[in-house]
Amino acid sequence: MRRLNVLALGIMLATGMLASCSRKDKAPEKPAEVAAPADAAEMLDLVPADPGIAGWVREGEVRFFGEDDLFELINGAAESYFVYGFRQVAAAEYRNPAQPSPILLELYRMEDARNGFGIYRSELQSDADFRPIGAEGYIGETGLNFWTGPYYAKMVVYEESEELKREMEKFALRLAERIGAPGGLPPEVALFPEKDLVPHSIRFLPADVLGQTYLRDAFEARYRSGGGETRVVVLSPGDEAAAREALDKYRIFTAGGGEVLREVSSPGNGGFVGTDAYYGPMAALRSGGRIAIALGGPSTDVALGQAAACLRAK
Numbered sequence: 559m560r561r562l563n564v565l566a567l568g569i570m571l572a573t574g575m576l577a578s579c580s581r582k583d584k585a586p587e588k589p590a591e592v593a594a595p596a597d598a599a600e601m602l603d604l605v606p607a608d609p610g611i612a613g614w615v616r617e618g619e620v621r622f623f624g625e626d627d628l629f630e631l632i633n634g635a636a637e638s639y640f641v642y643g644f645r646q647v648a649a650a651e652y653r654n655p656a657q658p659s660p661i662l663l664e665l666y667r668m669e670d671a672r673n674g675f676g677i678y679r680s681e682l683q684s685d686a687d688f689r690p691i692g693a694e695g696y697i698g699e700t701g702l703n704f705w706t707g708p709y710y711a712k713m714v715v716y717e718e719s720e721e722l723k724r725e726m727e728k729f730a731l732r733l734a735e736r737i738g739a740p741g742g743l744p745p746e747v748a749l750f751p752e753k754d755l756v757p758h759s760i761r762f763l764p765a766d767v768l769g770q771t772y773l774r775d776a777f778e779a780r781y782r783s784g785g786g787e788t789r790v791v792v793l794s795p796g797d798e799a800a801a802r803e804a805l806d807k808y809r810i811f812t813a814g815g816g817e818v819l820r821e822v823s824s825p826g827n828g829g830f831v832g833t834d835a836y837y838g839p840m841a842a843l844r845s846g847g848r849i850a851i852a853l854g855g856p857s858t859d860v861a862l863g864q865a866a867a868c869l870r871a872k
Contacts, residue, residue: 598646598648601622601667604709605620605648605650609732611732613654613657614652615654618650621649622647624645624646639666639677642764643670643764644677645669648663652729654725657721657722658722659716660716661714662715665711666711668709669708670708671741673762674705674708675744675762676764678710682696682703682758691704692704692737693741693742694743695730697723701714701726702723704730704734706737707737709737711733713729743760744777747777749792754781755780756780756781759779761778767793768791768808772795772804773793773795773808774795775793776791778791783855784857786856787854788855789854792850794847805829805844809830816835817832819832822841826845826848829841829842838853838854839854839856839858839861840852841861841864841865842865843865851865852865
């Protein structure tokens with residue numbers, strides 16, 4: 559499996575902390591007590607000096623970043639975190655004198671569990687090796703990510719070894735334990751039928767869905783059948799009137815770059831099928847205040863059937 563794409567690995571911690579990696583012959587000094595910002599006390603409890611893993615201890619201070627200075631930690635990627643309701647991140651380094659690399663931890667707190675799920679799945683890799691950590695987690699050659707509630711944790715080491723992977727997993731399990739009960743997947747996940755669903759493909763899209771500013775707070779999944787892949791988006795723009803207006807706008811958008819082939823009166827309150835300029839066959843349906851849009855696949859009939867299946871889910 560290829561390495562996890564951990565954002566801004568080289569700037570995660572200050573230069574002085576990175577330099578400490580070369581001091582393999584020295585035992586880590588006792589971590590300094592950190593005066594956390596008033597609103598970070600809960601997060602500081604989650605990254606203690608003693609993580610409860612034999613041999614590992616926090617080295618140096620925990621660094622906190624908020625909306626005003628997140629770019630210092632993940633320059634170039636901060637905007638994508640803001641979209642998912644970023645609140646704060648704690649960055650810390652843990653060392654074990656018996657191990658060749660520290661474990662670098664970034665623990666993000668998002669607005670709520672739905673956004674925690676959203677940012678986690680937005681960075682999910684297609685070849686992920688999933689592990690039962692928190693609500694969901696996965697591990698790579700030099701990194702481990704997991705999500706639980708409003709928290710998204712990212713760990714990375716500098717060297718590739720099975721022993722370090724085991725240590726990261728133990729560390730992650732203990733951290734997830736401290737965070738508390740993971741809860742389940744967002745309830746909207748149940749809107750997507752399991753037949754032909756690409757595993758772990760469901761994502762939360764908080765804004766600018768399908769490039770349209772009036773489409774927000776959607777969930778998306780991918781399906782494979784008949785030799786093609788269909789992208790299905792389900793959203794609830796508001797009440798029935800708001801959903802009707804959003805669908806009308808999307809019909810105009812589709813006709814502008816592609817083609818609306820025909821109107822359909824059912825299932826639900828009906829909608830239209832056509833050809834998307836990028837995805838090809840498509841269908842868009844409404845049922846009350848909910849809209850389902852299916853894009854791609856081998857035909858408009860397949861797209862229509864997939865959109866209809868999502869509208870039937872309760």
